[in-house]
Amino acid sequence: MSPEDMTRRTFAFWGAVSLCSVMGLAGCQAGNGSDKGDEESHRCPSLPDAGIAAGKPVWPVPFSGLRESLSLTGPWLFGTGPDHVIWLRDARSGLLRWRTSTGSAPNWDNGGQPHYPQLLTADGLVLFGGGNGDTTSEVLALCASDGKTMWRRKVPGGPVFEIAGSGDLVAAATQSHIFGLSITTGEILWKAGAQQGRWMKTCDDTLILVNQLGRKFGATGLDRRTGETLWSETISDTSHLDFRVDGDLVHVIGYRTTEQKQDDGTTVMVGIPGKVRTVSTTTNQVVWARTLPPLAGTSPLASNGLLHLTAGERLLALHGRSGKEVWSFPLPVPETNPQMLLHDDLLIANFSAFDGSSSSVRGIDPKTGKEHWRQELGGISGMLAGPSGLALINTDARKVTAIDTAGGEIIWSTPMKGSVQIVAGDLIYAHDGEEISVYDVSTGNTL
Known part of the structure; x- marks a missing residue:
């Protein structure tokens, strides 16, 4: 590999x-x-x-x-x-x-x-x-x-x-x-x-991590100064667990699956309702908990008091402190796993069909769910934020496309040597497994 x-x-x-x-x-x-x-x-x-x-x-x-x-x-x-x-x-x-x-x-x-x-x-x-x-x-x-x-x-x-x-x-x-x-x-x-501790992140004086014991995944908060356990939340029968931090809130997200037999005798893993628990690092207590339709494997986002994630066939925003739904809408492409990023006060989401038949990038108001623009593109392998006013899209064709976040127009699109790893200032760093190449973010040209 x-x-x-x-x-x-x-x-x-x-x-x-x-x-x-x-x-x-x-x-x-x-x-x-x-x-x-x-x-x-x-x-x-x-x-x-x-x-x-x-x-x-x-x-x-x-x-x-x-x-x-x-x-x-x-x-x-x-x-x-x-x-x-x-x-x-x-x-x-x-x-x-x-x-x-x-x-x-x-x-x-x-x-x-x-x-x-x-x-x-x-x-x-x-x-x-x-x-x-x-x-x-x-x-x-x-x-x-x-x-x-x-x-x-x-x-x-x-x-x-x-x-x-x-x-x-x-x-x-x-x-x-x-x-x-x-x-x-x-x-x-x-x-x-901590069994198989992973994905460590510090929030003030709390060190947060994911740990696993069999099919029990959990998130744990340690006092980073002493190692003392401040809180621990375990969700059983999970296939994967993730967390997102927004201020003093830690959103613990459990993805759950089960085996389902098919007519030909084979079994496949299918999603079952997932669970979200939110912990306050101020009180070290659970603030709210919800069971949601099967959660997609896409990375959730937490910022400015909202938690954005995909549940069932809907993209939704939950209020960070109450867990109540703020807005939601049906996924425009059924059975998709949208990639998302927050940039320039926009939720930028990629909706791509698994078979590659359709793919679009949309700029959405993260507070209301209102769509501001959309851009139809080919297969998309990833997105990342650029400087203010610019989002970068990596396509399956090893091209990188720069999109204007104000209106969704394509600014430039060019082949690059490998996938983009870092954007900093006016430079793009791409890596193909053997070399790092650098490009001008305003034009896509090599440095």
């Missing part, structure tokens, strides 16, 4: 972010977080020096990792891959600033599975660990400015499935536990039980 096919979060919008706010101003001192105890003491500057974009762009550049192996932070692009070599490039020109081997790359040339690690940036550090196929059971912190190792921590009970930044902590999930590590030293500060 190619890295492009395995990408868990292929489409994501990373706006132009202040490097100071994301990476911190204080700098950091290498701690004694290594189990080996032999990491060199190193004073890490708070930020890399000024960008080096004055040179001629060198795109495309090699990259064999997944989307979660990239981190765009201000004018800098960090990346890694199965070779466990971490690099820093100028985000505009692609020129290489530094390149560091972690020294832990697995030998998978003889039939083993490659490891696609996660990469995060926080507090002047690059954090490496977790991801698909981890064989290291380690979390590693490098100085973002020069790539020097700050600390290395072997996590008990590995492999590490996922890592997540959480204030002054790094959370690391293994098969049966979540560990809270000091972001400064790598020291293990706490351990909490």
Whole structure:
């Protein structure tokens, strides 16, 4: 399976972010977080020096990792891959600033599975660990400015499935536990039980994650400072569970299926009524709960006090604090699984038939459900937000189409090398499994 096919979060919008706010101003001192105890003491500057974009762009550049192996932070692009070599490039020109081997790359040339690690940036550090196929059971912190190792921590009970930044902590999930590590030293500060913890996200001082035990999926809120369980909601007989955060509300969404026998004796999985429970991180109590018609596998959206999702043959909006229906309408294409994004005060939804016979993108008022515009396109594989006034559509024909969010008109449509991974400022970053290519967002032309 190619890295492009395995990408868990292929489409994501990373706006132009202040490097100071994301990476911190204080700098950091290498701690004694290594189990080996032999990491060199190193004073890490708070930020890399000024960008080096004055040179001629060198795109495309090699990259064999997944989307979660990239981190765009201000004018800098960090990346890694199965070779466990971490690099820093100028985000505009692609020129290489530094390149560091972690020294832990697995030998998978003889039939083993490659490891696609996660990469995060926080507090002047690059954090490496977790991801698909981890064989290291380690979390590693490098100085973002020069790539020097700050600390290395072997996590008990590995492999590490996922890592997540959480204030002054790094959370690391293994098969049966979540560990809270000091972001400064790598020291293990706490351990909490959680079976197959995934999709960790911080909401204020609550670390939220999905965990699974058999056919019981649950969402759990931990105190990120101590690891204490604040709340836990389990939904039985679920095939999948997801959550969305909006302010102090966590919407826990359980997708449920059952086997159904067919006339020819075979069985297929069919949807049965799903469940939604909403938890307040202020009170750690369930605010409301609803059973809805079978929920589609599309990603729900939660923002500005509303929860948007597909239930049965309808697209609907629920009031975030009460669960009451605000609006709904029948899906224009039966048995479809619409993709949705919120951008420019619009709910932009793609309604594509599974057989590819029809496909349209529509701009909808998220508060009322009123349709503002629609654009008929070919098969669509994904959508993502661009700069203000622009949405980008990836088609099955490996084309990217830019749509004006004000009226739905096509601004440009052009082939690109791979699927779009990141949009930042005036640049588009696309990846085909082997290289990263960069394009101008206003024209679709290569940089």
